Amino acid sequence: xxxPRAVQPAQPILRVEGLVKRFGDNSVLTGIxxxxxxxxxxxxxxxxxxxxxxxxxxxxxxxxxxxxxxLFQGQDVxxxxxxxxxxxxxxxxxxxxxxxxxxxxxxCVAGQVxxxxxxxxxxxxxxxxxxxxxxMLPYRDARPAQLSGGQKQRVAIARALCMExxxxxxxxxxxxxxxxxxxxxxxxxxxxxxxxxxLLIVTxxxxxxxxxxxxxxxxxxxxxxxxxxxxxxxxxxxxxxTRAFLARMMRG
Amino acid sequence: MPTSFFGWITFLIQKYWPLxxxxxxxxxxxxxxxxxxxxAIGLLVxxxxxxxxxxxxxxxxxxxxxxxxxxxxxxxxxxxGTPMIVQAMVAYYGASQYLGLNxxxxxxxxxxxxVNTGAYMAExxxxxxxxxxxxxxxxxxxVGMSHWQMMTGVILPQAIRNILPSVANEFVxxxxxxxxxxxxxxxxxxxxxxSAAGTYYKYFEVFFITAVIYFILTFTFTxxxxxxxxxxxGSASYTVYGSQTDxxxxxxxxxxx
Numbered sequence: 001x002x003x004p005r006a007v008q009p010a011q012p013i014l015r016v017e018g019l020v021k022r023f024g025d026n027s028v029l030t031g032i033x034x035x036x037x038x039x040x041x042x043x044x045x046x047x048x049x050x051x052x053x054x055x056x057x058x059x060x061x062x063x064x065x066x067x068x069x070x071l072f073q074g075q076d077v078x079x080x081x082x083x084x085x086x087x088x089x090x091x092x093x094x095x096x097x098x099x100x101x102x103x104x105x106x107x108c109v110a111g112q113v114x115x116x117x118x119x120x121x122x123x124x125x126x127x128x129x130x131x132x133x134x135x136m137l138p139y140r141d142a143r144p145a146q147l148s149g150g151q152k153q154r155v156a157i158a159r160a161l162c163m164e165x166x167x168x169x170x171x172x173x174x175x176x177x178x179x180x181x182x183x184x185x186x187x188x189x190x191x192x193x194x195x196x197x198x199l200l201i202v203t204x205x206x207x208x209x210x211x212x213x214x215x216x217x218x219x220x221x222x223x224x225x226x227x228x229x230x231x232x233x234x235x236x237x238x239x240x241x242t243r244a245f246l247a248r249m250m251r252g
Numbered sequence: 253m254p255t256s257f258f259g260w261i262t263f264l265i266q267k268y269w270p271l272x273x274x275x276x277x278x279x280x281x282x283x284x285x286x287x288x289x290x291x292a293i294g295l296l297v298x299x300x301x302x303x304x305x306x307x308x309x310x311x312x313x314x315x316x317x318x319x320x321x322x323x324x325x326x327x328x329x330x331x332x333g334t335p336m337i338v339q340a341m342v343a344y345y346g347a348s349q350y351l352g353l354n355x356x357x358x359x360x361x362x363x364x365x366x367v368n369t370g371a372y373m374a375e376x377x378x379x380x381x382x383x384x385x386x387x388x389x390x391x392x393x394x395v396g397m398s399h400w401q402m403m404t405g406v407i408l409p410q411a412i413r414n415i416l417p418s419v420a421n422e423f424v425x426x427x428x429x430x431x432x433x434x435x436x437x438x439x440x441x442x443x444x445x446x447s448a449a450g451t452y453y454k455y456f457e458v459f460f461i462t463a464v465i466y467f468i469l470t471f472t473f474t475x476x477x478x479x480x481x482x483x484x485x486g487s488a489s490y491t492v493y494g495s496q497t498d499x500x501x502x503x504x505x506x507x508x509x
Contacts, residue, residue, distance in 0.1 A: 062390055086396030093394075097387035101409045110405055111395035156391075163395055 013038040013198050014059065014167060018068035021054050028054045030222035031068070038166070041199040043209035043230075046219035047245060052202040053094075055219070056169045059200070060089045072167070083115050090160035094172040096152040098144040104131065104155045105140040108162045116163065123162070130158040134188050150181030154188055161192075168192065170201040186212075206249050210234050218242045260457040268448040268458075275444030276465050278358070282433070282440060283426040286365030290426075291419060293366065294373025297324050299403050301374070302381055324374070331371035337432035340364045344436040361438040365430060369422055376418045380411030413484050420477035424470045441465055 012035045019032040028051045036042055044052045057063040059070050061077060070077045077085055099107050108127035112118045118126075131137045134154040144152055153173055160168055170189065174182040186208050193199055193212055203209055209216050209230060216233045218226040218241075226233060226242045237243045254263045265272070301324055305317060331339065344360045347353040355363075384407050392402035412419075431442035441462060449458035 060394060062393060082393075083396040083398075086394055091391075091394040093387060093391060095385075095387050097385075097391035099388055099391065099406045101406065111397065114398075114401045114405060115396040159391075159395070 011038055012036060013073055014200075015071040015074075016055070016059065016068070017071070019055070019058055019065050019070065020067035021051070021058055021063060022066050028222055029058065029065075032219075032222075032224055034217065034224060034227075036167075036198060036200065038198050039196050040214045041193040041201070041212060042215045042217060043213035044200065044202045044217045044219060045204070045206070045209055045245075045249075046225075050219045051222040052219050053171050056091070056171050056200060056202055060086060060091055060169060062091075087115060087163050088165050089167045089169065090163055090165035091169045091171065092153070092156050092160050092173050094175050096144075096149070096156045096176070098152055098156055098159070100144050103141050103143055104136060104147070104158075107144070107155055108159045111159065112162050126162055126164075127158070130161040131155070133161070133191070134158045135184075148181060149177045150184045153177065153181075153185045157185075157188055157192075165197070167198045167200065170199065170203070172202050172204065174203070174205060204249070206234070206246070218245065220245070257457065260454055261461060264448065264452075264454060264457055264461060268444075271444040271448050272441065272461065272465060275439060275441030276469065278438070279427060279430050279440040279442075279466075280469060282358075282361050282365055282430045282438070283423060285362050286369050286426050286430070287419070287423040289362070289366035290369025290373045290422065293370030294375075294377045295408065297328070297370065297374035298377035298381060299400070299408075300324060301378065302403070303399050328371045328374050331368050332375075335432075336364060336368050336429055337435055339368060340433055340436050357433075357436055357438045360436055361430065361433045361440070364433070365426055369426060372422060373419070376415050376422070377408075377411065379418075380415035381407055383414045384410050416477070416481045416484065420474065420481070423477065424474060427469050427473065428466060 014034075014036040016032050016034040019029050020027065021029040032051075032055055034055075044055065046052050054063060058065045059077070061070075061082075072080065072085065072089060077089075098104075099110065102110060105124065105127050108131060109120070109123045112123035112126065113120060116123075128137060128140065131140055134157050136151060136154050136158060139147060139151060139155075142151075144155075147155065157173075173189065174185050177185060182205065186205065189199070189201065189208075190212050201209075201213070211230075213230050216228060216230045217224055218233065218237075218239070220241050226237060226239045228238075233242065234246065237246060254260045300320060303317065305314060340360065343364055344355065344357070347355050347360070381403075388406055388410075389402065392406050397405065430438075430440050433440055434443035434446065437443065445458050445462040449455045
């Protein structure tokens, strides 16, 4: 089965306009503009506290923007029915956030049955398919407590894929993982890119961003500072802040 | 007439065992019904109180939710803040004097204990919900679940397991505190004991028996609930899949007792 593809690959699937988000007196996002074409894989990098995660969370409305708007296929996400928005725009979290009372399989089935109203049999079939795609099919009956971090994250990716979204948001998907588990998750994400899904990935994995992304966005202090193809952004960054950040990351 | 303490005990048990037995049965029935109904009330109240309206909800909806929340908070505070013995008096005599309702004492007992327990349960369940990490809530929202779907499918099954000791505690409290319902003539074990004691003025002996009955009830049920708890928390050992590449590589872990 193929992941749903946008009809016109070049048409923007996601557009963020003048997004501002404040927590109390603290402005986390100070006017973000970003357009993502369908099928693109965009990595968002930047120092901690630069607002990367908040940007993702505003896109699927886990946080409410204070100003500006987010358009999904030209429609303001605030006007979309919540079930529809979340079925089309999936999310994978840093801490996996699997449902601890459910097996790996049922983590993938729950949303399909409850939100998409698919039959149990159909949901199980798709869950098996996507669990297989992330290499977790043999572990389908395991509870989250029985799985390692990397395995949990792969199940979480399968859970998101089961909803057959058009955009998938990754919020630092490997930051909570032991180093030897990072690759198994990144290689799964790479296969998604090849399937044509639109990906927005907040990450600290510079090598991954350089190899896998179509575009890299560097954020600092709540703004997009630089937005370019990885070959240019990593080798010839124009902004001094990007240069300083990359120098720090490469040293580490 | 018996002359010794144990002589009286034997005599009273032989003479009044049907009273003690039916009193104990009623006490237990009130505790079971009151705790179960109170638990159901607590779940519903907690579900409503944790509801967050979606953005763009209409003013009417917002006002309705704010009003409901206010009423629920008032309910919890009032029923936790007044003694059950007073609640029983107010409900029983209020219903007969002002509503013209002559509720049977047992029905009044069920009502008072359920509603009273519900107020405590609402707070216990809320605590249980707070014990579940926020991430699972976000994940449920991110796949598009509604508040109800998230609560019933993900959060409450875990929360209930965590609060089971407190729920068991409420049950034991109800076995004992239903004794106050004797003021509205509910024929639970305390009321029956009073009747039995009056005939021979043997208050010490009768209430010694009553104490033993209460203890047997509470002790038996705490043990049973403990058993249920350990059942719900799963088997004492579980398997961790040790290898990233081979699911056959299993490590068995034992849970701390």
